[in-house]
Amino acid sequence: MSKGSEKEKDNLKPDNVRQYNADSFNRLVLENQEKIYSLFRRMVSSHDEADDLTQETFIKVYKNLSKFRRESAPFTWIYRIAVNTGINYLRRQKARQYIGLDSVDLKSGDDVIYDSELTNSLLQKAIKKLSSKQQMVIILRSYQGLPFKEVANIMDSTENAAKVNFSHALKNLKSVLENMGVSYESM
Amino acid sequence: MKACKDYEDLLPLYVSGDLSSTDHNKVNEHLKECKECRDYQLSLSAITAVMERDVVEMSPSYGAELVVALNRRLDRRSTWQKRLLWTIPAFATAMAVVVITVISLIKTEPAGNQWIAEMDRERDYLNFTDAGYFGEILVNDSDISNGDTDLSTDDLYRGAVYHIVGNPQISDVDSYLLATANLDDEDFEKVIEQLKYEIL
Structure with a gap:
């Protein structure tokens, strides 16, 4: 276990878990906010949405502090809450679009940009077309740089399943980008 | 090979x-x-x-602002919880006073019967106008007929499901949606179609 995660675990000693301690909760927020905010910022298109999801995650962390069983590092536990919050957000959004009352049409060809260079904003548009679980595995591994062992812990799967999921996600992402007319020649 | x-x-x-x-x-x-x-x-x-x-740009003060926002939300929550706890004995006391007053009116004052009959009439009037039997406010006729009377059943279903999946307060939806996280778009669409008719 790394020094960082040992330090994080110290903040959740039984005394602090059973009795709400504002300082330890605040420290937990400060130590993890950057990772959680950047996870959401890569998932949604605005700061406000990412901020809302970050707050929602930490409120859930606060409400469930007493249920934290210390089987994993607090960092992994908080990430898991964030990933579930994120997946649900994406699903709710997609469900609303399928029901047909939101303005975005998932099947429209609005995103087709012929002979375009691969930029991060195009990439983020393409990532949104993957399933929510594939989006998460791509964000956790490629953007956040987490090892597959950690990705598997967070997503409650085996390391092998996380690798297979990532492999499919990256291949799907390449197909989506090709359908959008992205060219790799200038890379 | x-x-x-x-x-x-x-x-x-x-x-x-x-x-x-x-x-x-x-x-x-x-x-x-x-x-x-x-x-x-x-x-x-x-x-x-x-x-x-790719690097995510963050304001250097974001962490501190987040802590302040979270503490404000948690303080508000605990204030409401405390207020709610105070309302339970207050409500019980108020109910006891009402019951004792009503019983004493029935037993002692003949004129009280008249007062109770008037109260009954008022209650009956309320029940059949804009309040339900348990005090809930019913939708006004004008709200229903506000130009949307030609909505089809499908539109009504869609509106209701849209409201359900869009409301983060309804946490049960989260467990259903998490179970669909592995589905591709086509299968997910089928689930949503099914949900549209079965959840209601």
Whole structure:
């Protein structure tokens, strides 16, 4: 276990878990906010949405502090809450679009940009077309740089399943980008 | 010898540096011979390179602002919880006073019967106008007939399901939606269609 995660675990000693301690909760927020905010910022298109999801995650962390069983590092536990919050957000959004009352049409060809260079904003548009679980595995591994062992812990799967999921996600992402007319020649 | 299709499955992990050294060497050997797979690998490398270069810009004060916002929300929550706890004995006391007053009016004052009859009439009037039997406010006729009377059943279903999935307060929806996280778009659409008619 790394020094960082040992330090994080110290903040959740039984005394602090059973009795709400504002300082330890605040420290937990400060130590993890950057990772959680950047996870959401890569998932949604605005700061406000990412901020809302970050707050929602930490409120859930606060409400469930007493249920934290210390089987994993607090960092992994908080990430898991964030990933579930994120997946649900994406699903709710997609469900609303399928029901047909939101303005975005998932099947429209609005995103087709012929002979375009691969930029991060195009990439983020393409990532949104993957399933929510594939989006998460791509964000956790490629953007956040987490090892597959950690990705598997967070997503409650085996390391092998996380690798297979990532492999499919990256291949799907390449197909989506090709359908959008992205060219790799200038890379 | 492996077919290109098999290498295609290994290439994403080759690019991310997550293959065993044996598999890594096998892929290396294949790439030397196969231009198609080499092009495929270069495309995947280009995609991951953009992702690895990306940096999220954050205000240096974001952490402190977040802590303040969270504490404010948690304080508000605990204030409401405390208020709610105070309302229970207050409500019980108020109810006891009402019951005692009503009983004493029935038993002692003949004029009280008249007062109770008047109260009953008022209650009956309320029940059949804009309040339900348990005090809930019913929708006004004018709200229902506000130009939307030609809504089809499907529109009504869609509106209701849209409201349900869009309301983060209804947490039960989360467990259903989490269960669909692995589905591709086509299967997910089928689930939503089913949900539209079964959830209501």
